[in-house]
Each structure stands twice: as C-alpha cells, then as structure tokens.
Amino acid sequence: MKKKSSFGSILRKGAMLCLSLTLMGSVLAACSKGDGGSGTEKRVLRIGFIYSSPDNEQYLRQLYTDGYELLHPELDIQIVGAVNYDDMRFQEQPEDGKPVKQPDPYEKLTEMLNGNNPVDVVVLDSNSSYLKRLVQDNMLKQLDPLIQEHEFDIEDLVPSVIDGIKEAGDNSIYALSPTFNASALYYNKKIFADAGIEPPTDGMMWDDVLAKAKLVSKGEGNKRIFGFSFGRWGGDPFWDMQNSYLPALQLKVYDDKGEKMTVNSPQWAKVFTTMASIYKDKIVPTNQDINSGMDEGTNGKRMYNPYQGDLFINGRVAMTVGGYDYVTELTRAKQQNAKNNKVPSVDWDVVTMPQHADNPGIGGNVYLSGLMGINAKAANSEDAWDFIAFNNGKEWAKLKSRSLYEMVSRKSLLQPKDGQDYNMEAFYKLKPIPPSSTDQEKLYREKPGIEEARYVGQQIFQEVIDGKKSTEDALKEWETKGNAILKKIKENPNGGLNPAEGGVATEVYAG
Structure with missing residues (x-):
C-alpha cells in the first residue's frame, strides 16, 4: 500500500506541474465554460469503484481524477464505492462466533450501476472477470462507436492490453485501461x-x-x-504450479457446476509428472x-x-x-x-513467458489496472467518455510512464528505465491469459468453501515429490477426496465454508 501511496503522490505532483505548464490554454478555456463563480450549476460526474471508503477517497482522486478535475472546474466529480471498507471494518461480530457473511462484490457493483442514482463511470481495478460478466449482463456501453466517432487512437495501445479487453468483451471494447503489469x-x-x-x-x-x-x-x-x-x-510447489504453470493451460480442478473433479486425466498427469521432476532433481x-x-x-x-x-x-x-x-x-x-x-x-x-505447446502464443497474466467503462444507464455519458479518453490519452500517459511499478498502455511510451538496455517487448509480446469463466467465478459465491477441493491436492502433490506416491495414485486420491468435498457442499452449500471462515469441509479428507 505504501508503494501505491508514493506513486499516487508522485503522479499528482507531476500532473500539477506538467499540466499547468503545457495545458494552461486548455485550463483557461475550460474555466471560461465552467462555474467560475458565475453561479452556473456544475455538471455531475459520478465515478464508481468496487471498494472505497472515506479514508481512501483522496488516494483514488490523486490516482484517477485530480488531473481531469483541474481541466474541468465545471464538473463536480463524485467518488462512489460499491462496497464500503468501513462497513466491513466496523461490522459487529456475532456472539456465537460464527463468521459474518461478507457482501457479494458483484451484487454490490450491479446495485451501484442500476440504483436510483447510478454512477457514470465504473473503474474495475485488475479484475477482467468482472468486466466480462458486466458485458454479458448488458451493464456497460460499448466503446467502439465512441472510439471511431472521436477518432481516439487505439493503434498505439499495447496489443496484449487490447486483446485482454476484447477477450472479456466478446471481441468488442467495453473498457480502456491506462496502465498494466505483466x-x-x-x-x-x-x-x-x-x-x-x-x-x-x-x-x-x-x-x-x-x-x-x-x-x-x-x-x-x-x-x-x-x-x-x-x-x-x-514458494510451495503446489501453488507455484497453480499460479505460474497451469493458468495458460486452463486446466480445471472441477467442472463448471462444481459437482465433479476433473483432475484424473492425462493432461493433469503430465503436469504432475513434469512439476514433480523439477523439484525432485532440485532444478527449482x-x-x-x-x-x-x-x-x-x-x-x-x-x-x-x-x-x-x-x-x-x-x-x-x-x-x-x-x-x-x-x-x-x-x-x-x-x-x-x-x-x-x-x-x-x-x-x-x-x-517472454514460456508457452505451452497445447496453447501457443499465450503468455502470463496481464493485470489491467483501472479498467474504465461507461455505465449503460449513465446520466452523463458524454463527460464519462471524455474522462475515459483523457485518462487513456497520450498526454496523461506521458506522466504515468514515470511509474516504477507498472507500464502505460501506449507502446510509444514504453522504454527501458534509466538508460538501460533490456527486452521491453517481453512483457507484452504474447497474448494474455483469457479471464476466468463467469461460471467459475459464480461458483465461488454460490458455494463457499468449494476451493477446499483444490487445497486437498497440496499435500498429495508433495507426496509425489517426496516419492511416497505415484502420479497415477495421487490423482486418483485427489479425485476421490475432492469429490467427497464437492458432494458435501452440494448437499449443504452454506455449510461448506473454508476453515479460515469457520467451515468444516476439511473433516471430509482429514486423517
């Protein structure tokens, strides 16, 4: 969090200096149209985030709105959070010690978009799975017509960023991301x-x-x-495998209904054998x-x-x-x-990240920061588009290109830091891993604790590395124990909570 705050402070100071020197004419023109003390009522632009609170509103403004607000004094920019951190932080704990049910972020997000006073812009930080679902639920405005109408330059945008956005939008653009990491x-x-x-x-x-x-x-x-x-x-071999090796293969632990394990297969056997060997041979x-x-x-x-x-x-x-x-x-x-x-x-x-022969051209995860889309029910869609275009434009990207922790989405501004010579394209040359399916994301909400079926594989995989089990026996055991967990959750969805949340799913396979 300290890194983010530091970057937000640098960004704000750079914005103030650069914009006051190079865009003064635009500021004066904007002021002539704005309130300027004339009593003209300001237009309202509501910008929504998944999470917010009074404590972090200033950080969000520094990161996303201060520069734009400097150019547009005629606007009243309001920050809205779908989930208020304070509501979670100060929630009273029940006397019986049972876990408090936390709000469903997507449900709160849809309320923010569809309520009596909906937001105009929604910012989805590094969560393209939410973008995909919002598109499928017809809650966002397609940006392709606006891009064409305003001749907004997307040719300079990093292909992996555009590919990731289009993957979530059924080959159309419903959001733009000013920065990314990969x-x-x-x-x-x-x-x-x-x-x-x-x-x-x-x-x-x-x-x-x-x-x-x-x-x-x-x-x-x-x-x-x-x-x-x-x-x-x-790290742990099992989670190394899950987080770095498996994503591009898109192998599933269980089916889309969360009712049957899918790990006992030739594809999983190859993964187990390959991964176990590099630990046995002390390559990793x-x-x-x-x-x-x-x-x-x-x-x-x-x-x-x-x-x-x-x-x-x-x-x-x-x-x-x-x-x-x-x-x-x-x-x-x-x-x-x-x-x-x-x-x-x-x-x-x-x-570039290594690729799998079964899925060539796909690299590692691309984290799209600050995905910005327009609410389909926006009251002020015109200013919403102008805000998105500004934050994703080349002038603003020049300031953000100073970041030490993420890259701007414009290719022309991506250069090695401090005069160094390294392969910058390696971070964005390959296509990103597609976002997780909405069916899987839905399972996590509807079946708390379903990931226990994944966790049980951790010890089993370690036993393969230690030579205590063969890959064949390990996958059969994972399938059996995982199916028992899924069966219990199906019979009692609200009782299959993660042990960290007070659940008891581990008793199915403990011992």
Whole structure:
C-alpha cells in the first residue's frame, strides 16, 4: 500500500506541474465554460469503484481524477464505492462466533450501476472477470462507436492490453485501461555464459525452458545454482504450479457446476509428472533452500544482506518469473552494488513467458489496472467518455510512464528505465491469459468453501515429490477426496465454508 501511496503522490505532483505548464490554454478555456463563480450549476460526474471508503477517497482522486478535475472546474466529480471498507471494518461480530457473511462484490457493483442514482463511470481495478460478466449482463456501453466517432487512437495501445479487453468483451471494447503489469522470464547472463549454454529467447516453450534449467543447475547445499524459480521468493510447489504453470493451460480442478473433479486425466498427469521432476532433481529451489545459509558470510559470521532470500539477485537462480516491477528492484541492486560491492547484483535480461505447446502464443497474466467503462444507464455519458479518453490519452500517459511499478498502455511510451538496455517487448509480446469463466467465478459465491477441493491436492502433490506416491495414485486420491468435498457442499452449500471462515469441509479428507 505504501508503494501505491508514493506513486499516487508522485503522479499528482507531476500532473500539477506538467499540466499547468503545457495545458494552461486548455485550463483557461475550460474555466471560461465552467462555474467560475458565475453561479452556473456544475455538471455531475459520478465515478464508481468496487471498494472505497472515506479514508481512501483522496488516494483514488490523486490516482484517477485530480488531473481531469483541474481541466474541468465545471464538473463536480463524485467518488462512489460499491462496497464500503468501513462497513466491513466496523461490522459487529456475532456472539456465537460464527463468521459474518461478507457482501457479494458483484451484487454490490450491479446495485451501484442500476440504483436510483447510478454512477457514470465504473473503474474495475485488475479484475477482467468482472468486466466480462458486466458485458454479458448488458451493464456497460460499448466503446467502439465512441472510439471511431472521436477518432481516439487505439493503434498505439499495447496489443496484449487490447486483446485482454476484447477477450472479456466478446471481441468488442467495453473498457480502456491506462496502465498494466505483466509477467516475463528474467535470466542471469553470467550463469548461461559460464555454462556455455545459449540463454533463453522470446517464444520458448515450457519444456525447452525447463530443459535449459536442468543443464545449468549445479552444486550442493547453499552454493547450489538452481536453473529456475517460479518467483523471487520461491514458494510451495503446489501453488507455484497453480499460479505460474497451469493458468495458460486452463486446466480445471472441477467442472463448471462444481459437482465433479476433473483432475484424473492425462493432461493433469503430465503436469504432475513434469512439476514433480523439477523439484525432485532440485532444478527449482524449495523454501528450505531459500532459507538455508543465506545470511552466512566468511568464517561463519552472520552478515546483513538486503536481498536475503532473493536467490536471483544473489546469483543462485538462472531464470525466474517476475512482473515488470522487478525491474525496479534489479536496477536498485545494481546501483547499490556500484557503491558497495557487498550488496549483491546481477547482469540480467528478460524474455517472454514460456508457452505451452497445447496453447501457443499465450503468455502470463496481464493485470489491467483501472479498467474504465461507461455505465449503460449513465446520466452523463458524454463527460464519462471524455474522462475515459483523457485518462487513456497520450498526454496523461506521458506522466504515468514515470511509474516504477507498472507500464502505460501506449507502446510509444514504453522504454527501458534509466538508460538501460533490456527486452521491453517481453512483457507484452504474447497474448494474455483469457479471464476466468463467469461460471467459475459464480461458483465461488454460490458455494463457499468449494476451493477446499483444490487445497486437498497440496499435500498429495508433495507426496509425489517426496516419492511416497505415484502420479497415477495421487490423482486418483485427489479425485476421490475432492469429490467427497464437492458432494458435501452440494448437499449443504452454506455449510461448506473454508476453515479460515469457520467451515468444516476439511473433516471430509482429514486423517
């Protein structure tokens, strides 16, 4: 949250300075049309967010509305939240200790769009599944006609961003996103050069990347070089598989009705076998590897390492998956290393996320920040479009391109930071993973605790890695235990809560 606040402050100050110098003529023209103390009633533009509260309204204004409001004093911009954080924070807990049912965000979102005083603009932060459902429920205005009418430039927008938006909108545009983040594959140049092996390139398949990872893995103990990691800090093998390897395959754990497990299949068997092998062969570090010996210096003395646990920066991982924000950390490490060579650093570059042969051309997750759409029932759709066009235009993108943590959606403004030379296109060259199906999203709301059927696979997969179970037996066991959980939830949907929420679904497979 601190990063967001810092960025919002930088953005606001930059907006004030740049706009006052370069857009003064527009400001004066706008003022001549506005209130200006003449008593003319201001037009109202209502902008809705899924979550808000009085505490974070100022942050939302800094991020989305301050620059526009400076140019349009004739507008009264109102911020509306579908779900008020304070309502959740100060909700009284029942004496019986049972969990309080939390509001359904989508239900609250539709109330905000369809109520007596509907919002004009809706902002969906990094949630394209909600965008897809709003489109299917005819709650948003199609933007293609407005784009054409106003000759709004979308040719300069990053293809993966437009592809992600169109995927959610049945090949039409119902929202625009000014910024985004995406995953790519970072690699250590020195490790590959020392091993005499060609480094990874754009467009590689997972099997080829993991084969390279095996070739460069070497050493023992806290000196071992690992060929690959699923993230900076490593993690649990099961969730590494779920979050980084599986999404592009779009394999399901259970069917769309949430009544039958689908894991006992040849596709899942291949995934289990592949993933288990890279942990068995110590190609990928475990949490134990990450925490082992990382703070030891010479003669066994403990030493301070600001990048404790980040094996890539410490030169012990050849390739790792990371978002664009990792560029900032790698750059900072290099700068600090120039001042103090005890601070670790790495000579790196980046290529596209590995692809699956069964689904080529699809990369990692693309996170669309601040997706902005017009309510189909907007009272002020004209200003709503102008607001969206401004926030997604090139002039405003120039200011946002200074961000250290996300990228602007305009290709012409995407350049490596601080004069560096790395493969910027790697973050947006591939198509994004399509948004999750609305049927699955609906299941999470209607069947609380259904994800328990997924969680049960965690221990089972670990037993495959440990050599205690074969892949075949593991998938059969996961299918059996998962089906028992799904059956119980079907019989009592409101009783199958996640244990963290007070549920008892774990008793089905405990033991």
